[in-house]
Amino acid sequence: MVQAREIDPSASPLDYYGYELRRLREGAGLKQSQLGDIIYCTGSLIGMVENGRRVPTRDFSERVDAALGTDGHFSRLVGLVLRSVLPTWFQAYAEMEARATFISTFQSQVVYGLLQTEAYAKALLSVEYSGRVDEIVAARLDRQRILAREIPPVLLVVLDEALLHRRVGGREVMREQLAHLLTFVDRPWVQLQVMPFSVGEHTGMTGSFNLLRFDSDPDLFYAESYDSGHMTANxxxxxxxxxxxxxxxxDALSPEDSALLIARVMEERYGDQCGPDRRAVA
Known part of the structure; x- marks a missing residue:
């Protein structure tokens, strides 16, 4: 059993979540191990969340709500918790992204976060966040919930062809990622295009950027440097x-030709014909 520590619920969303979990669990007359048995996890995991030492997932929160009869209390809190573990400089953008009705993005290095698979995100984020990669990945995947809304934002995406070839996480991870991109081809609110190598110089060569549009707020431009983000409504x-x-x-390929290119790269570079050295067979 994890030893309880005093929690200041005003210190952070994570501490407030842990405080509430302990308070409502004890109010229900349950020990950590008993609640763990109900929601199919260990009592020590319950203790770590209560002590603010483990970031809860959305699935964990939904199971706690069901077990304690808390009417979605933890399912609502977990969004705040997950957003709070994002880099401080990124949090403001994530809040605006969640409210946008139109998102236009150009990505030159990596797949846009809203379209990343869990395995791709984990491989990518482990480079900078090796000590807390699971919670950062959970936060990134939680951002993707806006795409599952009844009325999701319109999403316009232009990806540089280079990122299709840049191997992140290995062949299987990339094959899964490119296959995932293809699942968006037929969605009416998504337009996915690839900027092919054949274009040469283009207006996106200064770097990746996003444009957000809202129903009643000014448009926003967002771009990142190494460890900071810049957002403006100028x-x-x-x-x-x-x-x-x-x-x-x-300049980019049409959505139809882009899908063909993604499928071709997926098969030629990451398909089953790759040899034992895990390089595509020429």
Whole structure:
């Protein structure tokens, strides 16, 4: 059993979650091990969450709500918890992304976070967050819930062909990731395009960026550097980047040809014909 420590519920969303879990578990007359038996986990995991030493998942929260009859209390809290574990400089963008009705993104290095598989995200994030990769991955996957809404945001995506070839996590991870991209081809609110190598220079070569549009708020432009994010509603920046994005869409392959390219790279570079050295057979 994990030794209980005093929790200040005002210290962070994670501490508030742990405080509430302990309070409502004890109110239900359950020991940590008993609650663990009900929701199919160990009592020590319950203790670590209560002590703020483990970030809860959405599945864990839903099972706790069902076990304690808390009417979605923890399912609502977990969104705040997961967002709080994101890098501080990224949290403001994540909040705006969740509210956007139109998202336009150009990505030159990696697949856009909303379209990443769990395995791809884990391989990518383990480079910088090896000590807390599971909680960062959980937070990234939780962002993707906006795509499952009854009315999701319109999502316009242009991906540089280079990221299709950049091996993140190994052959199987990349094959799964590219297959996942293809599942978005027929969704009416998603337009996925690839900027092919054959285009040469283009307006996105200065780096990845996102444009967010809202029903009643000003448009936003967002870009990242190594350890910070820049977000602005400056009308001139929005104007310039919107024109730049339109040019990217015009230069990129059509959605149909993009899907064919993704499928071809998936089979030729990451398919079963790859040899034992895990390189694509020429």
């Amino acid at each position: 009308s001139q920046v929005i104007r310039e980047r919107s024109v730049g994005y339109a040019r990217l869409q015009a």
